[in-house]
């Protein structure tokens with residue numbers, strides 16, 4: 001269950017970002033490559049169970065699966081891997097490299113648009 005360790009590091013990142021901005025996080029998007037050896041459902045469960053004890057209440061975690069993309073060194077073709085056939089779909093070469101699909105990272109963190117210390121209701125304004 002290494003998803004629990006991963007969840008801890010993700011929650012640490014979210015907490016760091018939140019405290020440096022002084023804002024309450026609302027939603028977190030996590031990029032999970034298909035070759036990252038992470039089960040999105042397990043990670044999602046680990047995040048949900050550990051978020052509260054890390055002070056992150058009411059945060060939604062969204063998993064964003066990333067397909068495996070390969071680049072052929074022979075013909076320069078870029079292609080997504082279907083099933084586990086890694087050979088180039090253009091020239092059938094096996095001289096290929098993975099350019100994406102093994103990542104696991106926090107893609108975006110959405111924050112509440114006002115600091116959590118402010119309890120007063122503030123009208124929504126289109127100020128940047």
Ligand SMILES: [Zn+2]
Pocket residue numbers: 072073074075076077088089090091092093
């Ligand atoms: Zn090729």
